[in-house]
Amino acid sequence: MELAFHGATGGTTGSCHLLRAGGRTILLECGLFQGRRASTYGRNLRFGFEPREIDAVILSHAHIDHSGRLPLLVQRGFDGPIYATAATRDLCDAMLRDSANIQLKDAEFLNRQRLLERVRGRRPQRARWRRGDDDPPSLGPSNPAKREILPLYLEEDVRATLKLFRVRECGAWFTLGPRLRVRLHDAGHILGSTWVELESTERAGVRRLVFTGDYGRAQPILRDPTPLAAGDVMIAESTYGARSHPPTDDTDAQLGAAVERLLQRGRGKLLIPAFAVGRTQHVLHALEALFERRRGPALRVVVDSPLAKRATEIVAAHAECFDEEALARLARVQSGASKRLHVSFTETVDDSKMLNRDEGPVIIVSASGMMESGRILHHLAWSVSSPDTEIAIVGYQARGTLGRRLVDGEKEVNILGHRYAVRARVTTLNGFSAHADREGLMNALVPLASQVETLFLVHGDNDQRLPLARALRSAGFVRVECPVNAATWNV
Ligand SMILES: [Zn+2]
Structure with missing residues (x-):
């Protein structure tokens, strides 16, 4: 199996992990980078891989930082299936339309502001890079000379995306080709959220990958998450890797x-x-x-x-x-x-x-x-x-x-x-919070330590995932990695 991480590495937004296994190229999530427009606009435009290469997307849940770039993926040529639960599909219907609409409205508003500034003879405020931002600012849009902001995608791209959804129930295996099968499990994070279990038949035998998605916790209104299974390779979130939630x-x-x-x-x-x-x-x-x-x-x-x-x-x-x-x-x-x-x-x-x-x-x-x-x-x-x-x-x-x-x-x-x-x-x-905290993550992961070859931590700021990585190594995990963006691993 080969894994490449194209988002949510050292941050919590833009989840997008590329997996080559069982003769297929699969994307786990296709999320939007969120944050200051100046630093995220350019990152959202660049995938770091060719969308046409992707055979299928598996989407753990509907939150925009996991699903929000799907319409852009489709606009750039992806036309394979997007596997998710029925609730995730229904939520994405509402959320992606809303995302397209917000982008259009924000672009209209900001372009209007800039026009007014120009007419009033003042130079538009330039985005300043602050220490701690992910990237230096790029004003990013297609026509920098005019400083015009264009939405990443339109509602028509969302409509084309929604047609590609294929609903799958939790607990039932489905295949993505003769050598690859997948099963979704309840993650207890938001309505319809799942963690993903994937089995690939390789030359050396069956390899299992488990991806936690956003792993939930006991909440007053949602069902509790299904306990995680071990994978030879695991990808776990680390949003609250160093914090505990109050009762x-x-x-x-x-x-x-x-x-x-x-x-x-x-x-x-x-x-x-x-x-x-x-x-x-x-x-x-x-x-x-x-x-x-x-x-x-x-x-x-x-x-x-x-x-x-x-x-x-x-x-x-x-x-x-x-x-x-x-x-x-x-x-x-x-x-x-x-x-x-x-x-x-x-x-x-x-x-x-x-x-x-x-x-x-x-x-x-x-x-x-x-x-x-x-x-x-x-x-x-x-x-x-x-x-x-x-x-x-x-x-x-x-x-x-x-x-x-x-x-x-x-x-x-x-x-x-x-x-x-x-x-x-x-x-x-x-x-x-709808995320497991440090204790929740440790309780879910540590019992699996002896069965896991490599554990990757994503979806967490480094002040959360690095301490969690140390704690997991001390608790018995042989190899815990905190990948950087676009890093590729053979596992
Ligand atoms: Zn989420």
Whole structure:
């Protein structure tokens, strides 16, 4: 088998691993690099391999950092099958369309800003490279002379991509040729998420590869992950390789405290940037549970993301993945039947803009989770300089993102081309994570140590994956590798 890593090496976005085995060339994931536009645009355009060479894609789950470059792959000539669960296919339908739409809207907005700057006779702000960014900035787009930003792909590319999906159930083998078979297993990370087991018949015998995808943890609403199997070769995520999650109770208490602060102020906003898929439903579930227990006044919650509305519907349609109580709670939220929590979903951009002038108190749950695109940017631009705003961070913030800068306590941030002072309170709630933490990863991997020849760690910043690699070596793994980008291995 030959493996080459083309993303999520020393970072958490852009997952894309190329495998040659059993006479086939397979791509595990085809994710989008997320972060500062200046450093990610060029990286997203370059695959590092020829898309036409790929026979098939196996997609572990729908998150955009795993699926978001599929339409670009198709645009560049890939026309093979994309294997995933039914829920992943349904979520990708919503998410990839949304991704195309966001890219188009952002490009329109930024190009307009640049045009205005030029007309006003000011030089456009040049992207500055900061220490810690993955790459020096490349303004990247096809026509640098005009500094015009083009979307990576359009909705028509997404439509062509969706036609290539082939749905596979967890637990059942399927073949990718006479010498290669694959099986998906429940990963307990988001709706439809899987880890991947692959068996290739080589000259020396059968070789097994196991890829964890994003490996989950016991969460209140989703089924627990299926325990991992050993592979001769394993590829494991390491997002929280050196961190432990606080207990769920602590997180519920912190969320409760943020809600109390909002009610006590009696004005302003609690902004919760959240991935539309998975995290938004988890947050709504936690808020509903909180308000079931809590006495006192009702509170408005606005979910400002058309994708979140669609995703919440998809969640409701895949009842098989959830426990009953959680589903009943989400149904109450979705239908507006919740007693003390008045939840609404915005429909149009105008609805979203109306929220800017809303004096509150109101909770706004909005995508995107790492605050690099989508409607949350406009909410932040309006509210980040107000002491009446609190921003509750409920997801992992990759290096280089606006979300990470807020978590790191920067006093001034750049949003959509303008500088804003940060006067809002920023609270981090790590317990919402859908990833296994250090203990979760160790517990899942260490029992397999004696059966694994090589373990590759991906999908983690180096301050997470390097300590995890050391811990795994001490726990009995013979060979643990932390590959760099485009590195190729014969295993
Ligand atoms: Zn994920």
